[in-house]
Amino acid sequence: MKRHFHFLMQVFLHSITAFGGPQNHLLQMQKRFCERHNYLSKDELYDLNGFCNILPGPTSTQVLSAIAFKRGKLLLAIITLLIWILPATIFFLIIVLLMNYFSNRNISLHFLHFMQPMALGFLAFAGYKMIRNVINTGNAVAIMIIAFAVTIFVKSAFTFPSIFLFSIILSNFRHDDLPPYKFKMKLKWGNIIAFIGIELGAALAGDFTTRNYLNWHKPLVLFENFYRFGAITFGGGQLLVPVLFEQFVLHKNYFSATDYLTGVGLVQALPGPVFSIATFAGGMAMHELGKMNEVLGCLIGMVGIFLPGFLLLIFLFPVWTELRQYPFIKRGLAGINAATVGFIIASSYIMFKEMPFDVKNIAVMSATFALLLIEKIPTPFIALGCLLIGIFIH
Numbered sequence: 001m002k003r004h005f006h007f008l009m010q011v012f013l014h015s016i017t018a019f020g021g022p023q024n025h026l027l028q029m030q031k032r033f034c035e036r037h038n039y040l041s042k043d044e045l046y047d048l049n050g051f052c053n054i055l056p057g058p059t060s061t062q063v064l065s066a067i068a069f070k071r072g073k074l075l076l077a078i079i080t081l082l083i084w085i086l087p088a089t090i091f092f093l094i095i096v097l098l099m100n101y102f103s104n105r106n107i108s109l110h111f112l113h114f115m116q117p118m119a120l121g122f123l124a125f126a127g128y129k130m131i132r133n134v135i136n137t138g139n140a141v142a143i144m145i146i147a148f149a150v151t152i153f154v155k156s157a158f159t160f161p162s163i164f165l166f167s168i169i170l171s172n173f174r175h176d177d178l179p180p181y182k183f184k185m186k187l188k189w190g191n192i193i194a195f196i197g198i199e200l201g202a203a204l205a206g207d208f209t210t211r212n213y214l215n216w217h218k219p220l221v222l223f224e225n226f227y228r229f230g231a232i233t234f235g236g237g238q239l240l241v242p243v244l245f246e247q248f249v250l251h252k253n254y255f256s257a258t259d260y261l262t263g264v265g266l267v268q269a270l271p272g273p274v275f276s277i278a279t280f281a282g283g284m285a286m287h288e289l290g291k292m293n294e295v296l297g298c299l300i301g302m303v304g305i306f307l308p309g310f311l312l313l314i315f316l317f318p319v320w321t322e323l324r325q326y327p328f329i330k331r332g333l334a335g336i337n338a339a340t341v342g343f344i345i346a347s348s349y350i351m352f353k354e355m356p357f358d359v360k361n362i363a364v365m366s367a368t369f370a371l372l373l374i375e376k377i378p379t380p381f382i383a384l385g386c387l388l389i390g391i392f393i394h
Contacts, residue, residue: 004072008083010037011064015084018060018271025060033067040067051320054329054336056233057309058275061085065313074314081310085302088272089279093298095266096283097291099259114386114393115265116258117361120352121368122268122379123241127344128369130337140338143167147342151242152349163339164232171335172328195311199227219293219300222285226278226304231312237267237274239340240305242347244281250350254285261355268383278305360393 010032018028026049033039040048045063048070052062061084068080135144147163202224225247233240241264248254263280270276282301286293355361364386371377 004076007039007071008079011080011083015087016271026063029063039071052313055309055312055316056231057312058237058273058306061273061275061306062309062313065310066317069314069317077314081306085273085276085306088270088276089298089302091270092276092279093283093295096280096287096294096298114364114390116261116355117365118368118383118386119261119264119268120348120355121365122372123344123348123351125369125372127341127348130341130344134337134341139171140334143170143335143338144342147339148346151343151346164336167335167339168332172331192315195308195315198307199231202227218286219296222282222297223300223304226282226301227308230305231308237277239343240275241277242343242351244277245347245351248281248285255287259284261351265383265386268379275305278302364389
């Protein structure tokens with residue numbers, strides 16, 4: 001591993017300086033890993049990004065892990081993954097412990113108030129950008145509208161995977177000039193067996209412990225939830241945000257919408273993957289069981305949300321050259337992206353209804369969207385501004 005020390009150091013520097021979500025992460029990876037240090041070419045980077053976009057899971061995390069896997073196989077990929085996700089994970093662990101510390105001592109958290117409308121401004125902007133980049137055919141418009149309507153009116157654990165499956169099928173009915181392609185390479189099924197086996201094992205264990213009221217039912221159910229969401233969430237952290245909101249706030253009432261939106265606002269101010277919001281959600285879901293269980297919840301959120309995407313990456317990366325020629329995958333990605341836009345718009349609407357309605361919140365949300373639109377102010381400074389506003393305005 002000595003010869004990879006410099007690369008791992010760059011990964012660490014990237015983990016504490018990469019703000020703004022997967023789109024900005026890609027540009028920062030291009031500067032650091034392509035232009036400054038020549039670990040790979042720009043074309044290779046964008047090729048890896050295209051591959052990771054067809055996988056569920058955290059896109060920028062998978063791109064970074066793919067670079068490491070290409071350079072040093074599995075061990076380097078695992079170490080790279082840990083270096084990339086740990087700073088944000090540690091931060092959210094501290095935040096979870098502090099929030100309950102302040103709450104138990106009646107210490108006001110009013111200074112975090114405007115992180116909630118700021119988070120909605122970020123989510124609305126993500127939907128706007130994806131509409132411009134993705135919604136370019138009548139087929140895509142139809143999928144987006146259907147995903148929006150179903151998310152608003154249907155509350156079920158099967159909503160998201162069902163819509164994704166429908167979107168992939170519908171997108172493959174369009175007419176295009178993609179030539180047929182016969183898949184030639186043989187797959188090594190070890191990782192995919194582990195991928196499916198972990199999900200089934202966690203689901204069965206969670207169901208058994210819940211029905212028998214055993215003490216470990218909640219951690220097991222949490223792990224299954226996070227693992228499942230990591231396995232079906234396409235489109236990056238912007239889509240995971242509403243998925244966790246629907247499951248843990250609206251469906252299970254593990255914590256309040258106010259607490260969750262505060263966490264969403266904080267994740268926008270942090271470097272690293274937006275998927276790290278799962279660390280916050282896991283810790284908050286366990287807050288009634290004591291500090292050690294809060295730590296356990298944070299770890300469950302971290303492992304559960306990142307593991308499935310990493311397993312899929314390692315399973316499919318060796319055959320990516322073949323997979324990217326397959327018309328079904330090319331068309332299916334367009335459908336997934338269109339459904340993602342519908343989810344984001346619907347979730348923005350649902351979360352907006354949960355936010356206290358007043359002029360200051362609307363102003364902060366609108367200002368956040370406008371500042372992101374003009375692209376002149378880095379996202380950490382927007383978050384810092386909202387914190388300062390919260391300190392001086394009650």
